Amino acid sequence: MALLEISNLTQKFGGLQAVSDFNVSIEEGSLVGLIGPNGAGKTTIFNLTSGFYQPTEGHIVFNGRDTRGLRPHQITGLGIARTFQNIRLWHDMSVLDNIRVSQHYRMGYNVWDAFLRTRRYVEAERGIDSIAWDLLDAMDLRDYANELPKNLPYGLQRRVEIARAMSIRPKLLLLDEPAAGLNSADVEDLIRLVGWIHREFNITIWMIEHQMKVVMSLCSEIKVIDFGATIAEGTPDHIQSDPTVIKAYLGDENI
Amino acid sequence: MEFLIQNIFNALQWGSFYALIALGYTLVYGVLLLINFAHGDIFMVGAYIAFFVTAFLLGDFGGMASGALPGWAILALAVPLTMALTSCVGVTLERIAYRPLRRKGAHRLYVVITALMCGLVLENGNLALLGASRKKFPELVDKAIWTFGEVSVTNLKVAVIVAAVAVFLILQTIVTRTKIGMAMRGISYDKFAIPLMGIPVDSIIVFTFVLGSGFAGLAGLLFAMSYPILEPYMGALIGWKAFIAAVVGGIGDIRGAFLGGFLLGFIEIGVAAVFPSTLRDLLAFSILLVILWWKPTGLFGVAKTTKI
Amino acid sequence: MQKYTFNAVLAMGAIVIVALSYYEVLDLYVQTVLMLMGINIILSASLNLVNGYMGEFSCGHAGFMCVGAYVSSLVTVILFTKDKVFGAPVLDPELAVWFFPVAIGIGAAVAALTGLIVALPSFKTRGDYLAIITIAANYMVISAIENMDFIGGPRGFQGMKRVVNSMTDVIDIPWMMIWIIVGTVFSVWLLRRFVSSTYGKGIIAICQDEVAAEIMSVDTNRMKLAAFMLSSGLAGLAGGLFAHVYGYINPQSFNILKSTECLVMVYLGGMGSLSGSVLSAVLFTLLIEALRFFIPELNAMMHGIGILPDSYEIGQVWKWVIIPMVLILLMQFRPEGILGNKELADVFPRLRKFYSFK
Amino acid sequence: GDTLKIGFNIPLTGDIPKVGESSRNAAEMLKEDINSAGGLEVGGKKYKLEFIYEDNESKAESAVNVALKLIERDEVLAIVGPNSSKQAVPAGGTCDDNRTPMISPWSTNPDTTYERPWVFRAAFLDPFQGPVAVNFAAKQFGAKTAAVIFDISNDYSKGLAEIFRDVWEKKMGAGTVVAFESHGTKDQDFSAQLTKMLAAKPDFIFIPDNYNQVALIIKQAHDLGWTGPFMGSDAWGSAELIDLCGKDCVGQYFSTHYAAAGAKGATKEFIDRFAAKYGYIPDDVAALTWDSTRLVLQGIQEAGEVKSSVTKMRKAIRDALASITQFDGITGSMKFDEQGDPIKCAVVVRINENGEFVFTEQVCPE
Amino acid sequence: MLLSVKDLYVKYGNIEALHGISFHVDEGEIVTLIGSNGAGKSTTLHSIMRLPPPEAPRVTSGDIAFRGESILGMAPHTVVSTLHMALVPEGRHIFGNLTVMENLTLATYARKDAHGAQRDLERVFELFPRLAERRRQRSESLSGGEQQMLAVGRALMSGCNFILLDEPSMGLAPLLMYDMFRTLKRLNQDGMTILLVEQNARLALQFAHRGYVIDTGEIVAEGTGLELLDNPEVKKAYLGG
Numbered sequence A: 001m002a003l004l005e006i007s008n009l010t011q012k013f014g015g016l017q018a019v020s021d022f023n024v025s026i027e028e029g030s031l032v033g034l035i036g037p038n039g040a041g042k043t044t045i046f047n048l049t050s051g052f053y054q055p056t057e058g059h060i061v062f063n064g065r066d067t068r069g070l071r072p073h074q075i076t077g078l079g080i081a082r083t084f085q086n087i088r089l090w091h092d093m094s095v096l097d098n099i100r101v102s103q104h105y106r107m108g109y110n111v112w113d114a115f116l117r118t119r120r121y122v123e124a125e126r127g128i129d130s131i132a133w134d135l136l137d138a139m140d141l142r143d144y145a146n147e148l149p150k151n152l153p154y155g156l157q158r159r160v161e162i163a164r165a166m167s168i169r170p171k172l173l174l175l176d177e178p179a180a181g182l183n184s185a186d187v188e189d190l191i192r193l194v195g196w197i198h199r200e201f202n203i204t205i206w207m208i209e210h211q212m213k214v215v216m217s218l219c220s221e222i223k224v225i226d227f228g229a230t231i232a233e234g235t236p237d238h239i240q241s242d243p244t245v246i247k248a249y250l251g252d253e254n255i
Numbered sequence B: 001m002e003f004l005i006q007n008i009f010n011a012l013q014w015g016s017f018y019a020l021i022a023l024g025y026t027l028v029y030g031v032l033l034l035i036n037f038a039h040g041d042i043f044m045v046g047a048y049i050a051f052f053v054t055a056f057l058l059g060d061f062g063g064m065a066s067g068a069l070p071g072w073a074i075l076a077l078a079v080p081l082t083m084a085l086t087s088c089v090g091v092t093l094e095r096i097a098y099r100p101l102r103r104k105g106a107h108r109l110y111v112v113i114t115a116l117m118c119g120l121v122l123e124n125g126n127l128a129l130l131g132a133s134r135k136k137f138p139e140l141v142d143k144a145i146w147t148f149g150e151v152s153v154t155n156l157k158v159a160v161i162v163a164a165v166a167v168f169l170i171l172q173t174i175v176t177r178t179k180i181g182m183a184m185r186g187i188s189y190d191k192f193a194i195p196l197m198g199i200p201v202d203s204i205i206v207f208t209f210v211l212g213s214g215f216a217g218l219a220g221l222l223f224a225m226s227y228p229i230l231e232p233y234m235g236a237l238i239g240w241k242a243f244i245a246a247v248v249g250g251i252g253d254i255r256g257a258f259l260g261g262f263l264l265g266f267i268e269i270g271v272a273a274v275f276p277s278t279l280r281d282l283l284a285f286s287i288l289l290v291i292l293w294w295k296p297t298g299l300f301g302v303a304k305t306t307k308i
Numbered sequence C: 001m002q003k004y005t006f007n008a009v010l011a012m013g014a015i016v017i018v019a020l021s022y023y024e025v026l027d028l029y030v031q032t033v034l035m036l037m038g039i040n041i042i043l044s045a046s047l048n049l050v051n052g053y054m055g056e057f058s059c060g061h062a063g064f065m066c067v068g069a070y071v072s073s074l075v076t077v078i079l080f081t082k083d084k085v086f087g088a089p090v091l092d093p094e095l096a097v098w099f100f101p102v103a104i105g106i107g108a109a110v111a112a113l114t115g116l117i118v119a120l121p122s123f124k125t126r127g128d129y130l131a132i133i134t135i136a137a138n139y140m141v142i143s144a145i146e147n148m149d150f151i152g153g154p155r156g157f158q159g160m161k162r163v164v165n166s167m168t169d170v171i172d173i174p175w176m177m178i179w180i181i182v183g184t185v186f187s188v189w190l191l192r193r194f195v196s197s198t199y200g201k202g203i204i205a206i207c208q209d210e211v212a213a214e215i216m217s218v219d220t221n222r223m224k225l226a227a228f229m230l231s232s233g234l235a236g237l238a239g240g241l242f243a244h245v246y247g248y249i250n251p252q253s254f255n256i257l258k259s260t261e262c263l264v265m266v267y268l269g270g271m272g273s274l275s276g277s278v279l280s281a282v283l284f285t286l287l288i289e290a291l292r293f294f295i296p297e298l299n300a301m302m303h304g305i306g307i308l309p310d311s312y313e314i315g316q317v318w319k320w321v322i323i324p325m326v327l328i329l330l331m332q333f334r335p336e337g338i339l340g341n342k343e344l345a346d347v348f349p350r351l352r353k354f355y356s357f358k
Numbered sequence D: 001g002d003t004l005k006i007g008f009n010i011p012l013t014g015d016i017p018k019v020g021e022s023s024r025n026a027a028e029m030l031k032e033d034i035n036s037a038g039g040l041e042v043g044g045k046k047y048k049l050e051f052i053y054e055d056n057e058s059k060a061e062s063a064v065n066v067a068l069k070l071i072e073r074d075e076v077l078a079i080v081g082p083n084s085s086k087q088a089v090p091a092g093g094t095c096d097d098n099r100t101p102m103i104s105p106w107s108t109n110p111d112t113t114y115e116r117p118w119v120f121r122a123a124f125l126d127p128f129q130g131p132v133a134v135n136f137a138a139k140q141f142g143a144k145t146a147a148v149i150f151d152i153s154n155d156y157s158k159g160l161a162e163i164f165r166d167v168w169e170k171k172m173g174a175g176t177v178v179a180f181e182s183h184g185t186k187d188q189d190f191s192a193q194l195t196k197m198l199a200a201k202p203d204f205i206f207i208p209d210n211y212n213q214v215a216l217i218i219k220q221a222h223d224l225g226w227t228g229p230f231m232g233s234d235a236w237g238s239a240e241l242i243d244l245c246g247k248d249c250v251g252q253y254f255s256t257h258y259a260a261a262g263a264k265g266a267t268k269e270f271i272d273r274f275a276a277k278y279g280y281i282p283d284d285v286a287a288l289t290w291d292s293t294r295l296v297l298q299g300i301q302e303a304g305e306v307k308s309s310v311t312k313m314r315k316a317i318r319d320a321l322a323s324i325t326q327f328d329g330i331t332g333s334m335k336f337d338e339q340g341d342p343i344k345c346a347v348v349v350r351i352n353e354n355g356e357f358v359f360t361e362q363v364c365p366e
Numbered sequence E: 001m002l003l004s005v006k007d008l009y010v011k012y013g014n015i016e017a018l019h020g021i022s023f024h025v026d027e028g029e030i031v032t033l034i035g036s037n038g039a040g041k042s043t044t045l046h047s048i049m050r051l052p053p054p055e056a057p058r059v060t061s062g063d064i065a066f067r068g069e070s071i072l073g074m075a076p077h078t079v080v081s082t083l084h085m086a087l088v089p090e091g092r093h094i095f096g097n098l099t100v101m102e103n104l105t106l107a108t109y110a111r112k113d114a115h116g117a118q119r120d121l122e123r124v125f126e127l128f129p130r131l132a133e134r135r136r137q138r139s140e141s142l143s144g145g146e147q148q149m150l151a152v153g154r155a156l157m158s159g160c161n162f163i164l165l166d167e168p169s170m171g172l173a174p175l176l177m178y179d180m181f182r183t184l185k186r187l188n189q190d191g192m193t194i195l196l197v198e199q200n201a202r203l204a205l206q207f208a209h210r211g212y213v214i215d216t217g218e219i220v221a222e223g224t225g226l227e228l229l230d231n232p233e234v235k236k237a238y239l240g241g
């Protein structure tokens, strides 16, 4: 059984069909790419997966559980974390707090514990803290723990966003255009980072990306969609030479 | 039946004032996302300006020979003068209180609080300078009461309703049909990019305040004619309620403000006509709450779609 | 032990104030101002939770205060006093000493429940739409009470003085002063604990990016519920204390203007700064009272140097011209409030070693 | 020291500012009279008067605050005011609790002084005023049915409206008050209530409301086609009424404390001096404040000497006031009952074309 | 020289973001600024457009001249309307509450020539057919890339002959990105001057006539596109392995 099974997924916005009859099944431990022209519906698929939209039709089954009807924070609790196409950090909260707060789902105490500072509270906070610091160390962010994200360079913000998603200890990590806005050198770093995360934490990653360099060097399998429907899928090499993909998406580099 | 018709007229008149004030709220909001809490007080200032303008024209301050002008001529002069002078008040507030804050990049709500404070200054400044006695607005045009069976309508009531509709149409045209209107809507979404379109931001904002305050002045004049007792706090309550009306209509939307104003007028008059009037606020606000529950962004408001 | 300095100073301060009140070194007027200050601190700190930390724009705080004031007054008056409407006391008035905090607590709890009229819509609505829901809630509370004739309707409710008197009959100490100090410290402490926990920081996340918060596993609905109920509950607590300080309440005392005062204190202090809220509540209360004395001086001075015509006196009306002007000016100079979104200890890091407050 | 401090808890701003202004004017005039004669003689020594005017913003809670401030900060011997029952009822409680004599010039609601030994007043009470209005309207308009509109958040207005209704229905039969409508203090539009009232076709409309609202209500009633008579109460009796109401009010009647037009003797002297000094005919509240303040001064004099302790002096003044049984004021002579309420006559006046309040009828308690 | 920036120092509040930058753009040229994140590229463009704080910084010394005349005293909207410059800002900044068509119309605010505007509209629709399809859609619901098209299209609608682009390729699919660069080239051949800020340094340098490398507020290298492409340091720092 695959980790994520999406079947017959359709999403309509008014008259517009952003995703139509989309199917995918992502195996545990894989690193899969999702590409396609602008407006093809990639982000929409991510939004559906993370529960931000309720699908018009179709099913999303994660880890054997149909996520329909769950609120986003519940889905995240199941183990799906994501980043955003435009960075959405909590910009006026320190990097450390960003990573703490995103562990809400496993907090395990309630308001009264917070008021009374019960044992439960103290233990939970200690757990949250240690996870946060470990992660900061692992991702080379320790020095920035008390900085506000808005004061960090763009590349680091991306890294913090990924760290925040990782603090959920997800089984599946969705990355929406992680390389957008990064310069070439930073892109190299990113490729290394994602690869490392994939191996080190042994998690499943599904990512959207327009920079072919990133997709091709990371993904073992790629799915290409246009107008909300799959037009091609396969290994990077296969995709790169697929004429429909070239026509609809890759274009020719000659300027 | 006649009871009903009479009350419809009552509601139309009362709703017209809400609508007129709500339009001003919405206009400024639609541009700056600023809840201009001083708007109710600008309306009050408008009424006072109207008072002084007419008093001047009537010759009270030795402005003109007494009785030199007939009432309708005074009214015809008072309308543009009041609107112009009230605009100046609105623009002044914008210049000295709001703009510097905007320039400093203050949080939006600090501007809102400043607006609240400006309202208080206007109210109490008026009280301190003009004294606590109320002012009686003179009768400019002879009152005509038209009676149909049990239903009575005055010429003034009709004028008020017509004015509200006219102001609505004018504003709706400006905001939806003209480039300046597009610019006004654009500013609210992204102030940064407006100058990049070659649009002078400050002029658009000033223009908005001119429009909003000008029509608040008109509303003040009409209100003073309909309810001829002026006091410094006259704008506070009606201002708050008009703001609520504007939001229920969908704040930032001209149609919403217009409809919301009348809706509130009808609910208030309706409740007072059927129930003891003390229940008016309770029922009126409960109804509005239900409307917002049903449409969380008001009747015409479009939810800002969060793209993620 | 250095880190307990703050607590010790606080306790000392409280004892000194109570003692001074007891020996009437502080007259009733000064006491009333101090108590009002405490109430204002609770109000502004609790509103800051919603308006500052959560970033909503609630303008109906006084409505919850009103609920708390009426409910706790009703409880104490019915239980402990002979009243025209409610008849003989249910319990021995002497028990008021013990039961008083419970009554205030009941008021706060009911106020917290009333907070639901705002909290529930906040699941679907945000920003200015929620703002008017709060205004409407304020109006509705007032209007509902005005329609309850048995508690005096629009003409207000009285009798809490007798409750306070029956407390002094047991032990003659400045009870209300004590309760206010306890209430204020309790409220600020509660809020502080709330916002410094990871749980409470969920609210700050909602403020900065609600979508991200929800997707990063913060149960936004539950957080909003908690924030609104805590905030309105504390407002109710402030209301209960207020009612018993003045001994008279009237629905119009809790109208939009009162809410406006709360707003002003929050934004003056700085959104998301508890110490800012405390500071601004103190300053605001002092400013209002100081003007009472300053204005006549100003008047005399202006007449003295002959700027003013004899026929014009600067009266107390000017108070409400001067206060907003001062605030407008303050905002121009500090458009993020006195402390911005920092705490006092962030501005003066050296303070940090004097307290351990978590 | 050698000054005597008296506090005034009056509405200088808010809903009825003219009332506060008139109160202050009358008090100032009295103070100047006495201070220019060297001061008030108490126990053979002359003391200057110091009057402290505090604004209660026409709000109940401010009235309480002001009372507290006067009592605690300024240490006044006695407080004159508040005028309106809306503030006088709660402020009376405060003064009574803090053992400071208070006298309200104009409050007519029974609750102000009820079971409050420290609170007095100079005006008659609504249970007396109500029947005056009922009887006068029945006789003058030949009315069988009445409609009432009142301010629900004003103790005075609501109390009087209810008394009026009870008395009228007792006299004319149940259901003869065909409409009984309320409004709020800050309301500006009364058309819904008036439409309802007019639909019930009463013979006249009773408006126990403050003068500022009266002007709006009458105008709107006329706009809705009403041509019948109105009857008012003492809250109409402000110098500002006619400025605000204009010709809409001409010909209407209201019950009140004294009639300025056609007064004689000391009353006339007061009116003339006041009018000369301030440029308008003193209204009820001016006259009542004058009387109230004189009552306080008399209380001080009867206390015999100025005691060093404020609390003792307050007690002495209260006792002296409570023992005054007969007082001749410019609003008529009054006797005091055990609640501290005066027993005095009411007058009904008509508003003539010049806006003067013309004496029509006097009604005295039997 | 169309635009020359001389020894420009600017500050955000107390923080200096540019420490004496000088460069120039000649008429008809394509010039590119490359540099890592936070180097000050956007800051430079904002300064040139004379945008007001808080988005843009304060110029503390130095000069920006257009055809030899200083424009430091100019308001941003006059820069657009009289100098015919246009900026495609980083992060798109489209008016999300307006429709696509309204966004494009608004860009013609200061234009007098209705005819030219019409021609430009056709050109934009030809370049980005997706926009034509979506002309009545509220623009905030467009996909990321569609919004980027709108931002570029909007700048073209202003009738500019000098366009400043801040990372225009961000979020665009490869096909579209190449299309856009081809179009820009064509516009340039028709006489449009272009100042391009781009993260994809290789692409930018291939595309531009000349380039400047900015690092933490200073120009560290300059030359023709090809020169810079061959520069080993540039290669190492900005072009990736």
Ligand SMILES: Nc1ncnc2c1ncn2[C@@H]1O[C@H](COP(=O)(O)OP(=O)(O)OP(=O)(O)O)[C@@H](O)[C@H]1O
Binding pocket: A013, A016, A018, A036, A037, A038, A039, A040, A041, A042, A043, A044, A045, A085, B305, E141, E142, E143, E144, E145, E146, E171
């Ligand atoms: N909330 C919405 N309302 C209406 N239309 C929407 C909404 N969200 C997305 N769309 C439309 O759905 C289509 C798919 O959008 P989506 O954001 O998924 O594209 P994408 O594949 O992520 O593109 P890009 O690579 O440019 O980010 C677009 O045409 C967009 O206009």
Ligand SMILES: Nc1ncnc2c1ncn2[C@@H]1O[C@H](COP(=O)(O)OP(=O)(O)OP(=O)(O)O)[C@@H](O)[C@H]1O
Binding pocket: A151, A154, E012, E015, E017, E035, E036, E037, E038, E039, E040, E041, E042, E043, E044, E054, E055, E056, E090
């Ligand atoms: N509004 C602002 N307020 C304060 N500092 C700013 C502001 N905008 C930018 N900065 C700072 O100025 C410096 C230059 O930023 P700028 O945005 O110009 O970089 P950039 O080269 O465009 O980077 P990127 O590739 O990320 O867009 C950075 O250190 C940034 O933190």
Ligand SMILES: CC(C)C[C@H](N)C(=O)O
Binding pocket: D016, D019, D083, D084, D085, D086, D106, D107, D108, D109, D156, D157, D210, D234, D235
């Ligand atoms: C209108 C008021 C000033 C006086 C009125 N008699 C009252 O008791 O309230």
Ligand SMILES: [Mg+2]
Binding pocket: A042, A043, A044, A085, E143, E144
């Ligand atoms: Mg996308």
Ligand SMILES: [Mg+2]
Binding pocket: E041, E042, E043, E090, E166
């Ligand atoms: Mg940039």
